[in-house]
Amino acid sequence: MPNTKTRPASGSASPAGSEVGTPPSGRQHQSHPIIETANGRSLEEINATISVPNSTSSFWKNLAAFSGPGALVAVGYMDPGNWITSIGGGAQYGYLLMSVILISSLIAMMLQYMSAKLGIVTGLDLAQATRQHTSRRLSFALWICTELAVMATDIAEVIGGAIALKLLFGIPLILGVTLTVLDVLILLLLTKIGFRRIEAIVATLILVIMAVFLYEVFLARPDMPAVFRGFIPDKAILGNGQLTMALGIVGATVMPHNLYLHSSIVQTRDFDRSDDHQVANAVRFATWDSNIQLSAAFVVNCLLLMLGAAMFFGHGEGLDTFTALYNALGDKTIAGPVASGLLSTLFAVALLASGQNSTITGTLTGQIVMEGFIRMRIPLWLRRLVTRVISIIPVLICTIAFGGKESALDSLLVYSQVFLCVALPISMIPLVWFTSSKKIMGKYANPRWMAFLAWIVVAVLTGLNLQLVIQDVGELIQML
Numbered sequence: 001m002p003n004t005k006t007r008p009a010s011g012s013a014s015p016a017g018s019e020v021g022t023p024p025s026g027r028q029h030q031s032h033p034i035i036e037t038a039n040g041r042s043l044e045e046i047n048a049t050i051s052v053p054n055s056t057s058s059f060w061k062n063l064a065a066f067s068g069p070g071a072l073v074a075v076g077y078m079d080p081g082n083w084i085t086s087i088g089g090g091a092q093y094g095y096l097l098m099s100v101i102l103i104s105s106l107i108a109m110m111l112q113y114m115s116a117k118l119g120i121v122t123g124l125d126l127a128q129a130t131r132q133h134t135s136r137r138l139s140f141a142l143w144i145c146t147e148l149a150v151m152a153t154d155i156a157e158v159i160g161g162a163i164a165l166k167l168l169f170g171i172p173l174i175l176g177v178t179l180t181v182l183d184v185l186i187l188l189l190l191t192k193i194g195f196r197r198i199e200a201i202v203a204t205l206i207l208v209i210m211a212v213f214l215y216e217v218f219l220a221r222p223d224m225p226a227v228f229r230g231f232i233p234d235k236a237i238l239g240n241g242q243l244t245m246a247l248g249i250v251g252a253t254v255m256p257h258n259l260y261l262h263s264s265i266v267q268t269r270d271f272d273r274s275d276d277h278q279v280a281n282a283v284r285f286a287t288w289d290s291n292i293q294l295s296a297a298f299v300v301n302c303l304l305l306m307l308g309a310a311m312f313f314g315h316g317e318g319l320d321t322f323t324a325l326y327n328a329l330g331d332k333t334i335a336g337p338v339a340s341g342l343l344s345t346l347f348a349v350a351l352l353a354s355g356q357n358s359t360i361t362g363t364l365t366g367q368i369v370m371e372g373f374i375r376m377r378i379p380l381w382l383r384r385l386v387t388r389v390i391s392i393i394p395v396l397i398c399t400i401a402f403g404g405k406e407s408a409l410d411s412l413l414v415y416s417q418v419f420l421c422v423a424l425p426i427s428m429i430p431l432v433w434f435t436s437s438k439k440i441m442g443k444y445a446n447p448r449w450m451a452f453l454a455w456i457v458v459a460v461l462t463g464l465n466l467q468l469v470i471q472d473v474g475e476l477i478q479m480l
Helices: 059-066 069-075 080-093 098-122 126-132 136-169 173-193 195-220 224-230 240-253 257-268 276-312 322-329 341-374 380-401 406-436 438-444 448-479
Strands: none
Touching: 059 276, 069 098, 069 195, 069 257, 069 276, 069 341, 080 136, 080 240, 080 276, 080 322, 080 341, 080 406, 098 126, 098 224, 098 240, 098 257, 098 276, 098 406, 098 438, 098 448, 126 136, 126 257, 126 341, 126 406, 136 173, 136 257, 136 322, 136 341, 136 380, 136 406, 173 380, 195 276, 195 341, 224 276, 240 448, 257 276, 257 341, 257 406, 276 322, 322 341, 322 406, 341 380, 380 406, 406 438, 406 448
């Protein structure tokens, strides 16, 4: 039977006996019809709106009910920013970097588990929890940094979508960039059909992307023994070019905005937070959902690298743009006898699907960080319109300044990732801190071995991201 219990009223004790406690009290509205003060639950419109079975129900029934948030999170691990690094890594170094994708995916699973657990146990998303433990000024500064990261992700979506429209329909890049503003209409439609259906649409698009690359890799006939050997780390990865590409794969895989997103959307399930057994059940199945969906993202990223290695190894020079990859898939002199226009078209379809998926998750994340850090709320459609218009400005400037050259847009995509590099430690450090604290999480706090491993991951990823920032800024200075 579905759980019909309501959540405890604001001010009720959390099962963890936490310092963070339960969500803030109900939302207080300002007189302005558009801008509101958000002091309520995370994404209040969809919070606790999806019924779940009793914890004594079957495993599969519970898994089906809790499945969905993981799909929205997995989108960030297979967005257009991943494509160039994964395919390029295969084209230049064969199957050598498969182990990097594996390690990155395992790190992502650990961080997303912590994120989901934080939201379920405390009833707060990561932005709200951070706001409670920092000053108002620091929260505002953290909000700005996180917003820049969200917009950097949006830039990748704009570029990927515009290039996909050009490849599929011959639409000029300038017009394609402008047309991406219209995805706000898609978002308006989605807000009317319910969050459960949004999850289903995202999962379907993920399956489309996976099916496209499964088909293309099947035709490419990769060297499977070499693929499996690639999952074993090799010291050759430490070479200059290999290490740079490996850092790019790691940086493109672990996304900071997903940590905020996951901690919020797991709260869409309606369970009784005062019942410790239901809380434990929610944590368990949210973890199952997350790991299954991130495994799908891991497969997609492996397929991207396998595609690059099987079709383009030895021809990796110049395959650093989406159009170059699109053309190569149809060129028998590069991709071999399996090359065809169908493979190129499917590649562009998958690119468009990836961009639309990221549109949904990026908008939700933007709303989460705005409500959590500065406690301000605006309608999702307005949020999407404002951020998309802001995001297309640098893309339009770059497109016009360089005469519509795609290589310039791809460079902009790379440099936009600098903000993601800066925002990742800002997201990881409080997440690991909160979820490792028994005062905040009670018995759900990370065990010592996990906390120790997590802090090592934070230190390593922070160092790698700083190296990427220095490298990208240095290259930009040389260009200027």
